[in-house]
Amino acid sequence: MDQTEAGIVKELLLEVQSSDNKSRREAEAKLMQIKKANLDKYILYMVEGFKDTDMETKARVMALILLRRDIVSSESTEPDMWSKLAPETRAYIKEQILSIFSTETNALILKKISEFSAEIAVSINDADRKDIWPDLFTVAKQLVSTGNEGQITAGLTLYIEALRTMSNEIVENDADLYRMFEATLSNEKLDIALNSLQAVSQLLNTVMPKYANNFVGLLGAMVKIPMRALEEDDHSVLEDSLIEFIAMADAEPKFFKANFSDLFRVFNTIIAQSGELSDIVKHQPIEFLTTVAERQPSLLSDNEEYMKEMLDAIFKLMINIDEEITEAWLDPKDPAQVKEEAESDTVIFGKEVIDRLCASIGEDVMLPLVCILVKTTVENDDWKFKNAGLAAFSQIAEYVSDLDEIKEMIPTVIQHCKHSHPKVRHSAVHCLGQFATDLKSQFTENCHAEVVPALYDCMNDEINRVKAHACGSMSNFFEKSSQEIGVNY
Numbered sequence: 001m002d003q004t005e006a007g008i009v010k011e012l013l014l015e016v017q018s019s020d021n022k023s024r025r026e027a028e029a030k031l032m033q034i035k036k037a038n039l040d041k042y043i044l045y046m047v048e049g050f051k052d053t054d055m056e057t058k059a060r061v062m063a064l065i066l067l068r069r070d071i072v073s074s075e076s077t078e079p080d081m082w083s084k085l086a087p088e089t090r091a092y093i094k095e096q097i098l099s100i101f102s103t104e105t106n107a108l109i110l111k112k113i114s115e116f117s118a119e120i121a122v123s124i125n126d127a128d129r130k131d132i133w134p135d136l137f138t139v140a141k142q143l144v145s146t147g148n149e150g151q152i153t154a155g156l157t158l159y160i161e162a163l164r165t166m167s168n169e170i171v172e173n174d175a176d177l178y179r180m181f182e183a184t185l186s187n188e189k190l191d192i193a194l195n196s197l198q199a200v201s202q203l204l205n206t207v208m209p210k211y212a213n214n215f216v217g218l219l220g221a222m223v224k225i226p227m228r229a230l231e232e233d234d235h236s237v238l239e240d241s242l243i244e245f246i247a248m249a250d251a252e253p254k255f256f257k258a259n260f261s262d263l264f265r266v267f268n269t270i271i272a273q274s275g276e277l278s279d280i281v282k283h284q285p286i287e288f289l290t291t292v293a294e295r296q297p298s299l300l301s302d303n304e305e306y307m308k309e310m311l312d313a314i315f316k317l318m319i320n321i322d323e324e325i326t327e328a329w330l331d332p333k334d335p336a337q338v339k340e341e342a343e344s345d346t347v348i349f350g351k352e353v354i355d356r357l358c359a360s361i362g363e364d365v366m367l368p369l370v371c372i373l374v375k376t377t378v379e380n381d382d383w384k385f386k387n388a389g390l391a392a393f394s395q396i397a398e399y400v401s402d403l404d405e406i407k408e409m410i411p412t413v414i415q416h417c418k419h420s421h422p423k424v425r426h427s428a429v430h431c432l433g434q435f436a437t438d439l440k441s442q443f444t445e446n447c448h449a450e451v452v453p454a455l456y457d458c459m460n461d462e463i464n465r466v467k468a469h470a471c472g473s474m475s476n477f478f479e480k481s482s483q484e485i486g487v488n489y
Helices: 002-017 021-037 039-051 057-071 089-105 107-127 134-145 147-174 179-183 191-207 209-231 235-251 260-272 279-295 304-319 345-361 363-378 383-397 407-418 422-439 440-459 464-479
Strands: none
Touching: 002 021, 002 039, 002 057, 002 422, 021 039, 021 179, 039 057, 039 089, 039 107, 089 107, 089 134, 089 191, 107 134, 107 147, 134 147, 134 179, 147 179, 147 191, 147 209, 179 191, 179 209, 191 209, 191 235, 209 235, 235 279, 260 279, 260 304, 279 304, 279 345, 304 345, 304 363, 304 383, 304 407, 345 363, 345 383, 363 383, 363 407, 383 422, 407 422, 407 440, 422 440, 422 464
8 A cells, every 4th residue: 555645645535625615626636536546545545544543533534434435325436336346455344344343432433434334234245145244243243242332332323224224134144133132222321222222123114024023022121212211301312212113113013013002001101291392202102103003903993992092192282282373373464374384283283193093993983082072172161172172073074974973063163163262263164164075965955054154254254364264165165065055145
């Protein structure tokens, strides 16, 4: 290796990050010349760059970024660049990666090397599906077992990256994988436990179902992570861990089937204690349970108590909205705003969940339960309860096959078109328009005498948003009405 040129390359690794455009372009051009002249030598220079602990961290990171880009990334100028390197170059890279794991103390460099080495493992595996670079995963397990936080994180990062594309091969060849996850999921450091959960999640998202069953025993330790985060008031870890549970439910819902009762209780506890959390975090436990129920409907439909608790949690979220009504809501200046921002994100989320549950579990189970809860909330004096009940009621109309199933509630909806709070009037008007759209002539023929006057009055409402929405609902109503009804008005 030309030590003079190696020194120049190290300087260029800093210059390519210069804020001066001219200096940066010149440095990029010089690196490109070295690469074109001799790819293997260029790669070795990059390896020496990330190994050099005397260099600035940003220069070492840049060496790793360029290595990934040039030989294993999808951005590489040539496909399968790894296999085109000289055998001795590939051997040297692997040797240096394995050695640096035991000596490196910079956590950022360790993480970057983990990501890079995992991509090399994938490249090796792509060439021969039976070759998984066993030495690398031996080192990864050694890192995880050291007790050093940075090294444990590096080892888990390596698994997370490698599991993206070679999970089946890793499971087939790594008899210690379960024990490694078992230990790290229970690590006293919450961030490490989260990393381990992310690795398990990555595995379940990509592995064949027959292998996923081998890891069901980890669920107890997995579910403790969001609970620990809640207890320790670590909202970031709580949110990230719940994201992983949702991803796992989406990819492998059967994984949770045998333990669903325990999981339901745990996630219900999180929902009950989520008062001070952001709306996003409050939604996540419900999103997880809904995702599982969509793919395994019997888990909820066979247990009415679960359904009631779930709906109760959804309605509580929908009630948790701001007292203040903005001028932009009351009087939207832009016609496009009439539909936009009419409801809070929490109300929209609640309506969507009810819709998904009706679609997956079935209206026979859902409608009676939703109607009972709607009636209870609408009868409450608090306008937020009424608003939530009406919003939920509007969502179930498309699942109603016979008007008689909800007919007794229609007078209550009409009555709320005159409520003192504009958001309640808006929700009532929306209900009537939605009923007309979904129930069509059943609704218009049987209810026009009461509905049309109510909507007409709201077209003269003092609040412009209510007035505009009443016009839209009236339009919906007459679009679904017969000419014989229309001429009466």
